[in-house]
Amino acid sequence: MLSRRHFLAGTLAVGAASQVRAQTSHTAPTVLRIERRDIEVNGKPASVLGIRHPDGTFGITTDVGKPFRVRVENHIEEPSLIHWHGLTPPWRQDGVPDVSGPAIPPGGNAEYDFPLRVGGTYWMHSHYGFQEQLLLSAPLIIRDGGEKSGEQDIILELADFSFTPPEKIFADLQTRRPPKMDMPGMAMAAMKSKPDLNDVRYDAFLANGRTLADPEVTKVEPGGRVRVRIVNSSSMSAYHIDLGELDGTLVAVDGIPVLPVHGRTFPIAVAQRLDIELQIPKTAAAYPVLAVLEGERRQTGIVLLAGEGHAGRISGMADAVSPPLTLSLERSLRAVEPLADRKADRTLVINLTGAMQGYQWSLNNVAWNKDVPPLSVVEGERVELVLANQTMMPHPMHLHGHSFQIVSIDGVRFACAVRDTVLVPPKTTVIVAFDADNPGWWAFHCHLLYHQHAGMFATLRYD
Numbered sequence: 001m002l003s004r005r006h007f008l009a010g011t012l013a014v015g016a017a018s019q020v021r022a023q024t025s026h027t028a029p030t031v032l033r034i035e036r037r038d039i040e041v042n043g044k045p046a047s048v049l050g051i052r053h054p055d056g057t058f059g060i061t062t063d064v065g066k067p068f069r070v071r072v073e074n075h076i077e078e079p080s081l082i083h084w085h086g087l088t089p090p091w092r093q094d095g096v097p098d099v100s101g102p103a104i105p106p107g108g109n110a111e112y113d114f115p116l117r118v119g120g121t122y123w124m125h126s127h128y129g130f131q132e133q134l135l136l137s138a139p140l141i142i143r144d145g146g147e148k149s150g151e152q153d154i155i156l157e158l159a160d161f162s163f164t165p166p167e168k169i170f171a172d173l174q175t176r177r178p179p180k181m182d183m184p185g186m187a188m189a190a191m192k193s194k195p196d197l198n199d200v201r202y203d204a205f206l207a208n209g210r211t212l213a214d215p216e217v218t219k220v221e222p223g224g225r226v227r228v229r230i231v232n233s234s235s236m237s238a239y240h241i242d243l244g245e246l247d248g249t250l251v252a253v254d255g256i257p258v259l260p261v262h263g264r265t266f267p268i269a270v271a272q273r274l275d276i277e278l279q280i281p282k283t284a285a286a287y288p289v290l291a292v293l294e295g296e297r298r299q300t301g302i303v304l305l306a307g308e309g310h311a312g313r314i315s316g317m318a319d320a321v322s323p324p325l326t327l328s329l330e331r332s333l334r335a336v337e338p339l340a341d342r343k344a345d346r347t348l349v350i351n352l353t354g355a356m357q358g359y360q361w362s363l364n365n366v367a368w369n370k371d372v373p374p375l376s377v378v379e380g381e382r383v384e385l386v387l388a389n390q391t392m393m394p395h396p397m398h399l400h401g402h403s404f405q406i407v408s409i410d411g412v413r414f415a416c417a418v419r420d421t422v423l424v425p426p427k428t429t430v431i432v433a434f435d436a437d438n439p440g441w442w443a444f445h446c447h448l449l450y451h452q453h454a455g456m457f458a459t460l461r462y463d
């Protein structure tokens, strides 16, 4: 059971707001409203969800050292709860229904108040039902003063969109039959080494809510420097960021600094973030920043417009089919501040299990339900999670409440990036290490929305 100390440290005031106010009530909280909203995609209207300030703006940009003092109001007809992805709050404020606490009922609200100790590019999204697929998410940026002076900050939030309701998408995935195969086809399938990608056929890919038919155009200074904070809010889709003729420098992954890596293309899995610094040429021109869907030609993106002129038309299709994401960049990443060198006190093997047939997804062959016991660790331990993907699909695995370091890929030890979401490609084993320094009850799951719902979800608990 949880000790009273931990409960008090992590009080989330659903129906007990006065208790929190008594502790910290110097300034009014930032209000965020969960609302239904109408958007237009491919020229057709769609009703989606959103989390916005009362003035209609999205997202939070704040500063390290300030408290995260927020009131979330639920203005939709169903329960909801918002998870602060990548932050390490007291566990009661983590926003996972029935794990951290109850969902917010229609008309209700919840208050959050915890210190922001580190900066970076984070995001917020609903952890309730399929609401994330209905675009109930927004960027959450914590500036840490380390941004270079004069650097322009630009957010690029990626999302996949379907006119089909997510409940129907999920039901269709569960009942989808594998294609009928003759004998040579079956032999081919048995031999194939290509991963299964893109379970869901989306109607559009959005960058800051828009497609390339009418992209967001942001003015930048010719010769200036820009930091693009890329958030992959997609429910199921991974991309290759394509900077075109711009030279980029990757400086952080999942909000956490890495030694700089120069390049023009960078992979981003579901729920990951990339901070990329760009040097804008002195030549006045339109510079697209694109995201190409893995394994396909479909793309989305924004346009950086240096000087006068206009953006011109950008195709929604890349010139060539992009490859599946790999860990080749991941292997080369090095955290600016790695974990202290230390042997693991505890190693937990977590097999990523399941199959497309019947859409069965699980961890260690157990599909999540509320009776599944949590993984158990002890406060103060160095823990290693051995993530062994036994399936033919890539799974972006996310641990709540902690950052972890990638320390091994397919048996080779490294000290790679510190982050909160790691891609585990098919038939690949990745080991991540973290320090058990944030007691509570935490979610750990595949961040592909429909995999998570099928049961690729577990919890981790310690006092």
Ligand SMILES: [Cu+2]
Binding pocket: 361, 394, 395, 396, 446, 447, 448, 451, 452, 456
């Ligand atoms: Cu998965």
